[in-house]
Amino acid sequence: MENKTDVIVIGAGLSGLTAARKLEEAGYSVKVIEARERVGGRSFTHHLADGQVLDLGGQWIGPTQTKMYELCKELDLELYPTYNEGKIILYDNGKKTLMGSNNGALPKLNVFVLLGLGLTIKKVERLVEQIDLDEPWNHPKAKIWDGETLDSWIRKNTKIKKVREYFNIVSEVVFSTEARDISFLHFLFYIKSGSGMDNLLNIDEGAQKERIIGGTQEISVRLAKKLKGEVFFNNPVTRIEQSETGIKVFSREQFWEAKKVIVTLPPTLAGRITYQPPLPGMRDQLTQRIPAGSVIKIQVIYKTPFWRKEGLTGQAVSFTGPIKIVMDNSLPNDSRGVLVMFMEANDGREASEWSIEKRTQKAIECLVIYFGQKAADYLEYVEKNWCDDEYTRGCYGGHFTPGVWTGYGKHLRKPIQHIHWAGAETATVWNGYMEGAVRSGERAAAEVVEILCG
Amino acid sequence: MENKTDVIVIGAGLSGLTAARKLEEAGYSVKVIEARERVGGRSFTHHLADGQVLDLGGQWIGPTQTKMYELCKELDLELYPTYNEGKIILYDNGKKTLMGSNNGALPKLNVFVLLGLGLTIKKVERLVEQIDLDEPWNHPKAKIWDGETLDSWIRKNTKIKKVREYFNIVSEVVFSTEARDISFLHFLFYIKSGSGMDNLLNIDEGAQKERIIGGTQEISVRLAKKLKGEVFFNNPVTRIEQSETGIKVFSREQFWEAKKVIVTLPPTLAGRITYQPPLPGMRDQLTQRIPAGSVIKIQVIYKTPFWRKEGLTGQAVSFTGPIKIVMDNSLPNDSRGVLVMFMEANDGREASEWSIEKRTQKAIECLVIYFGQKAADYLEYVEKNWCDDEYTRGCYGGHFTPGVWTGYGKHLRKPIQHIHWAGAETATVWNGYMEGAVRSGERAAAEVVEILCG
Structure with missing residues (x-):
């Protein structure tokens, strides 16, 4: 049967294509189902x-984005x-000043502000160190940190308005969302996941x-070309049915059968697929709680x-x-x-x-x-x-609102019978980044291989 | 054509059936499309x-749930x-005590705790008074209140552990979610919407x-019987297409055409329908941000x-x-x-x-x-x-996480061309309750009537 395969991967972004590749390397047949007419997902x-x-x-x-560098090398993509070089413009309250480009995460501000900012960043960094990327909900203070927003934590920890504004800009730049929208625990997790504040925010190092010369989508284009299995374009998945023996994946036009499926969509979109039998309540509720920026x-x-x-x-x-x-x-x-x-x-x-x-x-x-x-x-x-884009619905990625890591974190990567979950939002290292997408694809493929070969 | 009608209502719960009734009273033909094999939604x-x-x-x-009392009277439902009568059991830290049943929202606790609790409740009530139910995001302090959780606000405003625990129980009882999960602004809005803390939490008055003798679902059963238009059961709506001239609504098996549609599903489920053309980014992102309890x-x-x-x-x-x-x-x-x-x-x-x-x-x-x-x-x-229930996915209702009222509130009831939004989560008065569902249905029907008759 043409529509049968070992594993179906939903989504031809970096996560899906990496998963597909790993599965083929392990000797399994794969089909990739993609909603759009192109590969790449959020790399476009x-x-x-x-x-x-x-x-x-x-x-x-x-x-530290080692997988991305390996991929670029393997696919002959130059960087x-x-x-x-030169100065950075800082615009504040109608006034333009210039600062050097090697300040790390620190903008040029008056010395008291800078001091307060430095101290607050240090405080954050000390907390970041304590986070377990696999299970951030396990920290003794997790419920307290997950019980407030980045905004309320900052307000509590500094009286300097400019420091609060700085952290709000960090939130906007890193999460595309306000500091008031995200869990403070999620902020700590994410900073750790991205190798620290300096690394996340800096240019040099x-x-x-x-x-990437030629654009980041080229990674996906080249990955897809190397696949033996077919990528089915223009097929938004509407329905996944599973039974003891396997899985059926439906778009509006056709369907495919497999032993396992890897869903690489961001949680908020993965929750829109109809599952039969319906997913357990906790998995469903998780997808209600990780909105996109x-x-x-x-x-x-x-x-x-x-x-x-x-x-x-x-x-x-x-x-x-x-x-x-x-x-x-x-x-x-x-x-x-x-x-x-x-x-x-x-x-x-x-x-x-x-x-x-x-x-x-x-x-x-x-x-x-x-x-x-x-x-x-x-x-x-x-x-x-990216908010208007039907098959992404917000970038750069999904963020965890207060209470979600502690209430639902353990459901993030937990397979449901034959369904495995990947995508940048499921990554422990470089969550939300292309690097995280690749790592999540490899992790989900490894899960599937372990079951199929076992 | 049998599948043509003036207005399609999606969802045969209290909101949908009330909307359908109001539309028929105004002389329009209606069809109600329901995912389940029954009416009533969250009244079951x-x-x-x-x-x-x-x-x-x-x-x-x-x-103050005047619409519900009117409905019961009209439908010959007795209350x-x-x-x-008697005492209430209070169980705390392994110890059981009894208290009278007319304490209002206050449990029986030691006098200092009670004092602290009373003061905190008073403080909350003073803020509640200031909320505009139509546009809670317009308060001068809205962004600050929306920038923290109920939990972090309480921690800031009392040092008494028992008071914090009390408010967490209030959050659990009222929202089925932890105090750390909801926006403090949403808490204030909701208390106001439900006529104040005493009213929300009390039994007598x-x-x-x-x-309701016979059960609350009987309201929907009787409302449905009175409709002239058909209710189509077992038809989860998967797709809504709209153009200048009207709208097509699809389930897996069939479709219907109309001039207008009222979607009464909770936002988190309304976001799972495929819309063509795709909904604007802000409406879509709103539905990513109101998870169910x-x-x-x-x-x-x-x-x-x-x-x-x-x-x-x-x-x-x-x-x-x-x-x-x-x-x-x-x-x-x-x-x-x-x-x-x-x-x-x-x-x-x-x-x-x-x-x-x-x-x-x-x-x-x-x-x-x-x-x-x-x-x-x-x-x-x-x-x-209710979390496992495929067509509800959580009760009692959806709650607003931090930043959502201020970032997206104005999109909650805003029609998108021919699509109007109802459901208990869209209500200004008794949001999240049966009363709110009824009011939202009437409000959405009035919007549609005004356009169709204009």
């Missing part, structure tokens, strides 16, 4: 008219460093260190990277929106300049209701404030609102 | 072998009061005042209500689980005694993974502690785990 590369590419989704890799990724193309001549990195950090973070995203071997920026969290939510004209205007207004009038003279505006 | 009545009934879902009504409702039937002879109400409040709340749920004109109890929040989550034998044993163990050895001698154990 836009091709400009002249063949150059812009990543509309995940784009950076950096130290190029994020431009990071940090998670934004380098990009809110972000619109925007790239503005210029004739040249004019900021470089002015001694600027192209990076801006602003305490006011709608654009709070800008970085140089210029292309390799290309004379044009590209700035990448994000409308995140409540800024992104508000901007989601604007027309594209209004978003363009607002973005350019911010860029003119940060980089001067030259920023008004752009060639092209490219955006991607 | 279990028929014992001898014809007596137990409500497995919503069962109480009380003062009977919740038994509330409170939300638990009386029950966790509760197993248990009823234990005895030969007689033996506790009454001992001067007890049958009510117990315990600071330890898995059963923290017990009430007399004996039947009208019946010599048997019934105790109703709840495994809620984390107790319910843990118990969801037990076998029914273990849950029975644990429940009876609690009852024996509270009511003595006689409680071991029961006739029947009846339970309903």
